[in-house]
Amino acid sequence: MGRVPPKMLPLLALLLLLQLLVPTINAIEWTIPDVLDSIGNVGSSIVNPSILPTPQALLDGSKQLIAGYPFEFVSNSLNIICSQALHSNRIRSKYSPDxxxxxxxxxxxxxxxxxxxxxxxxxxxxxxxxxxxxxxxxxxxxxxxxxxxxxxxxxxxxxxxxxxxxxxxxxxxxxxxxxxxxxxxxxxxxxxxxxxxxxxxxxxxxxxxxxxxxxxxxxxxxxxxxxxxxxxxxxxxxxxxxxxxxxxxxxxxxxxxxxxxxxxxxxxxxxxxxxxxxxxxxxxxxxxxxxxxxxxxxxxxxxxxxxxxxxxxxxxxxxxxxxxxxxxxxxxxxxxxxxxxxxxxxxxxxxxxxxxxxxxxxxxxxxxxxxxxxxxxxxxxxxxxxxxxxxxxxxxxxxxxxxxxxxxxxxx
The missing domain is CATH 3.40.50.1820 (Alpha/Beta hydrolase fold, catalytic domain)
Known part of the structure; x- marks a missing residue:
């Protein structure tokens, strides 16, 4: 993994904080090592301009991160709650289909x-x-x-x-x-x-x-x-x-x-x-x-x-x-x-x-x-x-x- 550029450290801290805020780490579909690898790849691209991402790629990546993943955390949490409720058989729909x-x-x-x-x-x-x-x-x-x-x-x-x-x-x-x-x-x-x-x-x-x-x-x-x-x-x-x-x-x-x-x-x-x-x-x-x-x-x-x-x-x-x-x-x-x-x-x-x-x-x-x-x-x-x-x-x-x-x- 390449060295993490100093400018990327705030983003890394934010990502780690978001992970800690999620109730169950196992529900996360990407892990802290994945994040480190991703940021490392960005660091490597700075050293090696041949793999430098294009402006469009950077835009797409930022868009996915900012707009998509926080909702993925919410979705995963809701999924866990649902599974536990169904497993316990203690929560039922208020409106039964007729x-x-x-x-x-x-x-x-x-x-x-x-x-x-x-x-x-x-x-x-x-x-x-x-x-x-x-x-x-x-x-x-x-x-x-x-x-x-x-x-x-x-x-x-x-x-x-x-x-x-x-x-x-x-x-x-x-x-x-x-x-x-x-x-x-x-x-x-x-x-x-x-x-x-x-x-x-x-x-x-x-x-x-x-x-x-x-x-x-x-x-x-x-x-x-x-x-x-x-x-x-x-x-x-x-x-x-x-x-x-x-x-x-x-x-x-x-x-x-x-x-x-x-x-x-x-x-x-x-x-x-x-x-x-x-x-x-x-x-x-x-x-x-x-x-x-x-x-x-x-x-x-x-x-x-x-x-x-x-x-x-x-x-x-x-x-x-x-x-x-x-x-x-x-x-x-x-x-x-x-x-x-x-x-x-x-x-x-x-x-x-x-x-x-x-x-x-x-x-x-x-x-x-x-x-x-x-x-x-x-x-x-x-x-x-x-x-x-x-x-x-x-x-x-x-x-x-x-x-x-x-x-x-x-x-x-």
Whole structure:
């Protein structure tokens, strides 16, 4: 390790202090020696100008440190508290999911209409539903409602532009719009209730025509739905997509294990806020790391921005012509990819991901929309109004829901 430059000592002291402030050192995902090595590398670069980081690299590193890691400490602490609460079985959610208060919401370009999970036949017989098309069901995360979600609105517009699926959102707001830990505890039961609705749905739609997508806590909800559907019917959903699956409270081998490979025939995952709000470890058959495994992708200076990037990336690929905007390569790290040390063909992330691939894939992304490095600004401008209602207003035939909260650092 190189000698630590005097100017770096205050930063080192700050990092050590932050470590001491964390309740459990074992929860830290990088250690004091790691910090020393990193600072030593900076010291070595001063001695050896050939490895001196570029101004952009210094900016990116500072951005990750200042904006990302303090929240990672909070996330790790919350994760420990959650695990202890679940292990003790002494804390339960204040609001238990009730299937009678949950809905599928079918969305067309001009209308949103709710149908009870207990009566999906009503949706399937609705003139708004096309039985010849496949079905995409989206579940979103904490503090998100079907009538107050940018995620759902953007996905609805994109899928209606494509025009080859029935787009459905899950309305479970009253059970995931509570304290985060309560919402996390509810995901397994919400997933089971969705599976009960899917059982009836399968009388009318073949299982191979269903694709489940979930963002944040929603990723764990659809994972649970896939598992319970297998138990109830011995049928397996062909594909589940997890968009930055929530990290706090979800740990493999514990009561809340969350989304995992095996919940569908093919599970693809996009990580965008690794180690903070989203899980860092691979959980799917294929896991994509746009811009690497840091907590903040290019263009983001907050965890809320980073957490949202996963669904923004995926939504971009839904539009016709955008399927190959994000091309990734199987690799061990973003640095190896940048050094051209990852042999193998590139594959598209998102809508058109090949369902026969496995492993971890890395790719570069842009900091501004369109985010795909292979995107066309001209095509994006052309698609701006595609999928929108041609009428002046959009009708919602559904019970009103609580407006989604904003400004929360853990918002889904």
């Amino acid at each position: 299937i009678n208060q949950m809905n599928f919401q079918l969305q067309t370009g001009c209308m949103k209409k709710n149908f009870p999970l207990t009566n999906p036949e009503a949706m399937w017989s609705s003139p708004l539903f096309d039985p010849k098309k496949k079905v995409v069901i989206l579940a979103t995360g904490w503090t998100t409602t079907v009538n107050g979600s940018d995620t759902i609105d953007v996905f609805s517009k994109a899928y209606n532009c494509r025009g080859d699926v029935n787009f459905v959102a899950v309305d479970a707001a009253r059970f995931v719009d509570t304290l985060y830990t309560w919402s996390a505890f509810n995901t397994e039961e919400i997933g089971e209730n969705i599976a009960l609705g899917l059982v009836k749905l399968l009388d009318l739609v073949p299982v191979e025509n269903i694709h489940l997508i979930g963002h944040s806590l929603g990723a764990h909800i659809v994972g649970s739905a896939g598992r319970h559907l297998q138990q109830m019917t011995n049928q397996t959903i062909p594909r589940i997509t997890g968009l930055d699956p929530a990290k706090p409270c979800f740990n493999e081998g514990e009561i809340l294990s969350g989304l995992m490979r095996g919940d569908a025939h093919f599970v693809d995952v996009i990580h965008s806020n690794s180690g903070v709000l989203g899980k860092r470890d691979p959980v799917g058959d294929v896991d994509f790391y746009p811009g690497g495994m840091g907590p903040l992708p290019t263009g983001c200076f907050s965890v809320t921005c980073a957490h949202a990037r996963s669904w923004e990336y995926f939504a971009e690929t839904i539009y016709p012509g955008n399927e190959r905007n994000f091309m990734a390569v199987r690799c061990n790290s973003i640095s190896r990819m940048r050094d051209f040390r990852c042999p193998g063909d590139q594959v598209p992330m998102g809508y058109q991901v090949p369902q026969n691939i496995k492993g971890n894939f890395f790719l570069e992304v842009s900091g501004d929309s369109p985010f795909g490095m292979h995107a066309s600004i001209v095509r994006s401008a052309h698609l701006e109004h595609c999928g929108k209602c041609s009428e002046s207003t959009t009708t919602t035939e559904a019970p009103s829901s609580t407006t989604a909260k904003s400004g929360s650092w853990l918002s889904g």
